[in-house]
Amino acid sequence: MRVVSLNAWGGAVWDALSDWVERAEFDMLCLQEVTRRLEPGPDWLVYGDAYRHLDQRADLFGDVSARLAGWQAAFAPAARGPLRDADGRMHRSEHGIAAWVAPGLAVTARLQGFVHGAFRAEGWGSEPVPRAVQSLRVEGAGRPVAVTHLHGLRDPRGKGDTPERAAQTAALVAHLRAFDAGGACRVVAGDLNLRPDSATFAALRAEGLVDLVTGRGHADTRTRLYTKPERHANYCLVSDSGRVRGFAVPATPVLSDHRPLILELAA
Numbered sequence: 001m002r003v004v005s006l007n008a009w010g011g012a013v014w015d016a017l018s019d020w021v022e023r024a025e026f027d028m029l030c031l032q033e034v035t036r037r038l039e040p041g042p043d044w045l046v047y048g049d050a051y052r053h054l055d056q057r058a059d060l061f062g063d064v065s066a067r068l069a070g071w072q073a074a075f076a077p078a079a080r081g082p083l084r085d086a087d088g089r090m091h092r093s094e095h096g097i098a099a100w101v102a103p104g105l106a107v108t109a110r111l112q113g114f115v116h117g118a119f120r121a122e123g124w125g126s127e128p129v130p131r132a133v134q135s136l137r138v139e140g141a142g143r144p145v146a147v148t149h150l151h152g153l154r155d156p157r158g159k160g161d162t163p164e165r166a167a168q169t170a171a172l173v174a175h176l177r178a179f180d181a182g183g184a185c186r187v188v189a190g191d192l193n194l195r196p197d198s199a200t201f202a203a204l205r206a207e208g209l210v211d212l213v214t215g216r217g218h219a220d221t222r223t224r225l226y227t228k229p230e231r232h233a234n235y236c237l238v239s240d241s242g243r244v245r246g247f248a249v250p251a252t253p254v255l256s257d258h259r260p261l262i263l264e265l266a267a
Contacts, residue, residue, distance in 0.1 A: 001105075001141040003263045005149055005189035005236060007032040009256035010047070010056030011063060013225070017255045021067045026262070027141060029068070029100045030134075032151035032191050035083075036061040036075055036094040045083035045091055049124070051156055056083065058091065061098050072101040076112040076132040078151075081124040095124075096132050097151055097190075108144070109137035111179040115171040116153055116164065128153045128164055133172060135179040142267025143243070144184035148176060152192035159195045159230060169200045176207060186239035189261055196232050209237035212263070218249045226257040236261045 004026040010033050011017060021029070035045075037059030047054045057063055065073045077096040084090055101107050117130035133150040153168055176188070188209055194200055196214045204211075213221060213235045221234040238244060246264035 001028070001138075001145055001265045001267070002026045003028045003030070003145070003147055003187055003189070003265070004260050005030045005234065006260040007151065007191035007234065007256055007258040008060060009033055009258065010035055010054055011060040012055055013255055014057055014063070016253050018063070018067060020253060020255055021064055024068060027102045027105060028138060028147060029064075030097070030147065030149040030189060031060075031064065031099075032097045032149065034060050034075065034096055034098045036077065036096070038080070038092040038094060041091040042085050045085055045093065047083055058083070058093065064098070064100065068100050070103045072103070072107055074099050074110065074112075074134065074136065076134040077119060078114070078130040078132040079120040079124055080122075081120070097134055097149060099134055099136055099147070099149065101136065101138055105138050105140040107136050108139050109146075109180060109182070111135045111175070113175055115150055115168045115175065127156065131168065133175050135175070137182060137184055144182060145187060145265060146179065146181035146184040147187045147189070148179065149188070149190040150192070151190055152194060154193055159193055159233070161199050165194070165198070165200065169203050173203055173207060185243050185265060187236065187263065189236040189263070191234050191258060193233055194235070195230070204237055208239045210241055211235050211237045212244065212247045213249065213261070216247060220251070221249055221259050221261070223251060223254045223257055223259055225254060234258055234261055236263055238263070
């Protein structure tokens with residue numbers, strides 16, 4: 001079973017991402033920074049705040065779902081707010097994380113919630129914005145797998161530990177304990193927005209999870225589109241390293257300003 005996690009950057013590199021998704025060289029796809037359309041409008045919209053000006057697909061969730069026809073799709077919204085089109089008109093949009101599971105597999109349990117805040121229905125608001133977490137237990141490809149993914153708090157000051165991130169860790173651990181993996185191999189992945197020395201990883205080790213990014217010597221999880229010097233953001237942790245047949249963090253193709261995390265598990 002091949003599980004992929006990627007911060008999709010709102011689909012900003014859509015041509016490459018679209019081609020890659022259509023090849024579907026995975027059994028489960030977990031994306032962070034996913035938009036969902038709430039009303040008719042153009043294919044591209046713009047998000048802007050004091051720190052960023054980002055071109056985004058208006059409906060990345062719908063775009064990916066159309067290319068994975070028949071797959072089981074689940075969207076976990078974090079916030080709802082306005083995005084601007086090329087003429088300056090505003091369009092309501094949702095932002096969150098999403099997962100797709102191949103048609104031949106069975107999703108036998110689901111749980112989603114928040115590791116920070118709660119759903120914001122009346123605008124994006126100030127940082128840090130709410131952060132969703134999503135878990136699915138999947139069977140049908142050998143022993144079951146319980147996959148949890150999330151997009152960790154963004155802090156304009158950097159990726160160091162903060163009280164907010166400590167609270168996020170506690171919420172993540174509580175979510176993992178609440179989600180009954182049923183003896184499945186646990187996988188926790190996503191753009192955690194953390195340094196490798198974060199206290200979060202000690203807390204996750206205490207839950208029996210081992211990080212494959214730093215543990216296997218991967219020094220860069222960003223692509224050439226990201227120009228800042230801090231190169232760690234994305235992580236993938238597993239509870240049963242003996243099931244790991246392969247793990248890759250490829251720099252190409254460039255699908256985003258993040259690299260995909262590609263995990264292959266033995267049956």
